[in-house]
Amino acid sequence: MRVTVRAVLCAATLIWLAIPSSAQQQQDGAAVFQSTCATCHLNPAADSRAPNREALRQASPDAIVNALTNGSMRVQGERLSDAQRRAVAEFLTGKTAAAAANAPMAGRCTSAPPAFNPAAGASWNGWGPTTANTRFQPAQTAGLTPPQIPQLKLKWAFAFPDVIAARAQPTIVGGRLFTASEKGDVFALDAKTGCYYWTFRAQAGVRGALPVGLYRTAAGASRYAVFFGDGRSNAYAVDVDSGQQVWTRKVEEHPFSAITGAPTVYEGRVYVPTAGVGEEGQGGRSNYQCCTFRGSVTALDANTGAVLWKTYSIPDEPRPRGRNKDNVQVWGPAGGGIWAPPTVDAKRRLLYVATGNGYADPPQKNTDAVLALDLQTGRIKWVSQLLPNDVWTLGCQPENPDNPNCPAKMGPDYDFSAPPALTTTRGGRDLLVLPQKSGMAYALDPDKEGAKVWEYRIGQGSGLGGQWGGAVDGQQAYFGVSDFLTPQPGGMHAVKLETGERVWYTPPPAKLCGTGQQCNASQGAAVTAIPGTVFASSHDGGLRAYSSDDGSVVWQFDTNRDFETVNGVKAKGGTMDGPGPVVVGGMVYVNSGYGGFVGRPGNVLLAFGVE
Numbered sequence: 246m247r248v249t250v251r252a253v254l255c256a257a258t259l260i261w262l263a264i265p266s267s268a269q270q271q272q273d274g275a276a277v278f279q280s281t282c283a284t285c286h287l288n289p290a291a292d293s294r295a296p297n298r299e300a301l302r303q304a305s306p307d308a309i310v311n312a313l314t315n316g317s318m319r320v321q322g323e324r325l326s327d328a329q330r331r332a333v334a335e336f337l338t339g340k341t342a343a344a345a346a347n348a349p350m351a352g353r354c355t356s357a358p359p360a361f362n363p364a365a366g367a368s369w370n371g372w373g374p375t376t377a378n379t380r381f382q383p384a385q386t387a388g389l390t391p392p393q394i395p396q397l398k399l400k401w402a403f404a405f406p407d408v409i410a411a412r413a414q415p416t417i418v419g420g421r422l423f424t425a426s427e428k429g430d431v432f433a434l435d436a437k438t439g440c441y442y443w444t445f446r447a448q449a450g451v452r453g454a455l456p457v458g459l460y461r462t463a464a465g466a467s468r469y470a471v472f473f474g475d476g477r478s479n480a481y482a483v484d485v486d487s488g489q490q491v492w493t494r495k496v497e498e499h500p501f502s503a504i505t506g507a508p509t510v511y512e513g514r515v516y517v518p519t520a521g522v523g524e525e526g527q528g529g530r531s532n533y534q535c536c537t538f539r540g541s542v543t544a545l546d547a548n549t550g551a552v553l554w555k556t557y558s559i560p561d562e563p564r565p566r567g568r569n570k571d572n573v574q575v576w577g578p579a580g581g582g583i584w585a586p587p588t589v590d591a592k593r594r595l596l597y598v599a600t601g602n603g604y605a606d607p608p609q610k611n612t613d614a615v616l617a618l619d620l621q622t623g624r625i626k627w628v629s630q631l632l633p634n635d636v637w638t639l640g641c642q643p644e645n646p647d648n649p650n651c652p653a654k655m656g657p658d659y660d661f662s663a664p665p666a667l668t669t670t671r672g673g674r675d676l677l678v679l680p681q682k683s684g685m686a687y688a689l690d691p692d693k694e695g696a697k698v699w700e701y702r703i704g705q706g707s708g709l710g711g712q713w714g715g716a717v718d719g720q721q722a723y724f725g726v727s728d729f730l731t732p733q734p735g736g737m738h739a740v741k742l743e744t745g746e747r748v749w750y751t752p753p754p755a756k757l758c759g760t761g762q763q764c765n766a767s768q769g770a771a772v773t774a775i776p777g778t779v780f781a782s783s784h785d786g787g788l789r790a791y792s793s794d795d796g797s798v799v800w801q802f803d804t805n806r807d808f809e810t811v812n813g814v815k816a817k818g819g820t821m822d823g824p825g826p827v828v829v830g831g832m833v834y835v836n837s838g839y840g841g842f843v844g845r846p847g848n849v850l851l852a853f854g855v856e
Contacts, residue, residue: 306334306341309409350406351813354440361419361469361485363457367830368418371456372507372714376589377667380716380825384776388831389855391777394790394800396855397833401439402808403850404816405430409840411848412452414507414771414824416471417834421485423471424850425451431473433488436832439811439852443488449476449503453586454824458510460491461548472515472547474504480517480545492550496543501527506664507586509596511620514553515545516589516596520582525604528650529640531571535650536579536604536638537563542587542596544623554623558583558600558616559609566606567649575649577605580636581612585664585714588677593691594620597667599679601660603636606652612636615665615677615695629695631687632659637708658708659683663771667691668717670742678742680712680724686738688722688745699745703738704728710843713823714771716779721748721793723779727769729843735766737781737791751796756785757803763820763845771825780828780835782821784844788835788851804837808849819847831855 313322313330322330335341359365367386368374374382384390405411405426413425421442422434427450433442455473460482462468470482470491478499482491496504496517501524509516521538528535540558545551558581566577580603588597596618603612613632616625635656645651665677676698677689684706688698703724710729715722721739728734735753740746758764767784774780778799779791786805789798804818818837822844827834832854838847 306331306338309334309337350441352403352440352811354435354438354442358421358435358442358486361421363419363469365419369827369829370416370418371509372414372454372586372664374827374829376509376511378586378588378664378714379666379668379718380714380771381718381774382828386830387775387828389775389778389828389833391792391799393855394778397790397800397802397853398856399802400832400852400854402810402816402852403432403434403439403812404808404810404814405848405850406814408450408848409838409846410844411836411838411850412823413473414454414836415827415834415850416455416457417827417829418457419485422834423455423457423485425455425473426848427452427476429475431455431471431483433471433485436830441812445483445488445490447473447475447481448479451475452505452823454507456507456510457485458515458547459513470547472508472510474508474517476503476522478502478504478519480504480508480515480543480550482515482547482550494545494550494552496545496552496555497541499524499538501538505584509587509589510547511589513547515547516587517543517545518583518585518587518598519543520584520601521580521604525580525602525637526639528604528638531569531650532573533650534574534576537576538579538582538604539563540580540582540600542583542598542618542623556618556623556625557581558598558611560611560625561609563605569648569650573650575605578603578607578609580604581609582660584660584662584711588665588667589620590617590667590691592675595626595691596620597665597677597691599661599663599665601662602656602658603652604638606636608634608636613660613681615661615679615689617691617695627694629689629697631681631685631697632683635659657683657706659706662711663714665689666715666717668719668742671719672743674743676742678715678717678722680715682707682710682712682727684726684728686715686722686724686740686745688742701738701740701745701747704736705731705733707731707734710734710767710769711823712769714825716772716774717742718774718776718793723772723774723793725768725770725772725781725783726753727767729765729767729769729784735768735783737768737772737779737796739779739793739796749796751791751798753783754787754789754798754801757783757787758785758805758845763843765820767822770822773826773828775828780826780833782826782835782837784820784822784839786818786821786837786845786847788821788826788833788837802853804847804849804851808851810849816849817847818849818851820844
């Protein structure tokens with residue numbers, strides 16, 4: 246899931262380490278890159294995950310500056326001056342970076358919105374479309390039937406300025422659409438037309454969904470806010486009508502921590518997950534004290550942002566593990582990031598999260614696992630680990646007996662990037678269902694401490710590229726296949742929810758993006774189901790609808806092009822990964838663009854409806 250402008254990570258870090266501060270601004274970008282970054286980006290044998298120059302050239306310079314300022318590379322970017330960030334961006338892209346990238350945006354709504362009423366019309370609230378995270382929309386709220394699917398046409402497009410990826414899945418409540426960008430811009434749009442009511446600037450990029458929930462003012466009035474997190478682990482509540490900040494709360498101080506999954510809002514609380522974006526990419530470096538990040542969930546008061554409890558995925562604090570060959574102190578255990586939104590189990594009063602791999606020895610039982618937390622206290626009630634001993638850091642060998650910066654034995658990096666979906670079969674049995682990067686999908690029993698009910702192989706498994714979410718409709722479960730690093734990525738599966746037996750499998754269609762290096766058929770993005778139809782987006786830039794009966798493709802849209810947008814900002818589509826399609830009120834919304842070392846850039850939100 247390290248799906249960011251990771252090229253800049255190596256470039257920026259090595260520039261900072263190699264150049265004296267007094268001479269930094271006089272350095273030529275090409276010479277600096279050649280002398281300090283070629284090891285990563287011009288030598289695939291040394292790091293097969295680093296993008297080449299051709300991949301970097303597709304980005305805009307302002308997008309790379311933003312990645313160093315507000316995005317996942319901001320830890321490295323903080324060490325650079327504005328001039329240095331622009332110099333790096335200009336060399337990588339071959340284009341000129343603006344000193345300030347705040348272009349005027351058109352498309353403001355010409356009339357005030359009606360009074361906000363969350364019960365007015367259908368909704369898709371947060372990741373889910375509910376706190377069960379099933380990614381299933383019933384017929385009444387979907388507003389689409391199978392015969393209508395082939396009639397879907399593009400209604401409008403909205404561009405995210407100065408970014409190369411569109412990662413924040415939109416929320417639609419009360420006729421309004423809430424979304425955000427990796428620059429930290431948050432937008433409230435009219436869901437039917439795409440015009441915007443207000444914008445808000447967060448302190449860093451936002452990549453999770455933005456659920457809407459109730460809060461009370463200091464005077465006791467009931468109002469609604471949109472809740473979200475950013476790349477610096479700040480959580481926010483912003484009033485849905487005014488766009489004004491209600492509160493903000495930093496939930497984790499670790500420099501590599503970020504909120505990537507959507508917060509979950511339930512009964513006056515906001516449950517916020519954190520992941521470690523970047524530390525495992527530093528672990529193999531002998532001058533880095535690997536590793537100290539631990540994933541966590543923090544429960545906040547929806548009214549004030551006050552911390553009610555905080556629980557780490559790995560209970561034990563990192564402790565000294567010795568010193569490496571450069572006499573640098575190393576630490577552990579670490580890891581267990583929570584990349585996806587928490588899932589609420591109201592009946593059992595539990596909160597479920599899925600965790601990532603470890604970053605440092607010793608291996609932990611809470612990594613690559615589903616954890617059940619008490620809603621009230623945050624106490625971990627049970628752990629169901631589905632892959633033990635998965636400790637992974639970039640740049641390490643398969644076995645590292647003499648290098649404490651690295652795990653003694655490297656794991657496969659098969660962490661969870663999807664939330665557990667809480668569903669009930671037609672026979673009345675509750676299950677937790679989720680896919681893993683290992684190429685496996687699981688159903689667990691919440692009444693037996695996460696005991697495995699069935700497992701089903703959806704793919705070969707790939708450490709690079711996420712499995713961001715399946716969909717379940719009470720009868721079947723649906724999974725896209727990532728398998729990003731394998732010879733045959735992509736494909737769609739449907740299995741019986743009760744037993745995990747295959748119902749159908751559809752191989753990936755012919756790629757829409759051509760034959761370039763970053764054109765891939767991977768389908769790891771979250772999928773979405775409505776009665777009779779499953780929607781899935783693909784790394785090749787295609788949005789497709791499948792018949793839930795037999796897996797046949799009944800509709801397809803190619804996003805690999807430029808779009809005219811309602812806000813007057815240049816937009817194009819590209820790789821589709823991470824968040825999935827949102828279906829609500831007769832419309833289908835989806836992002837296109839996932840620039841970085843696993844994807845092609847893009848910056849657009851697309852809205853489809855029936856002619």
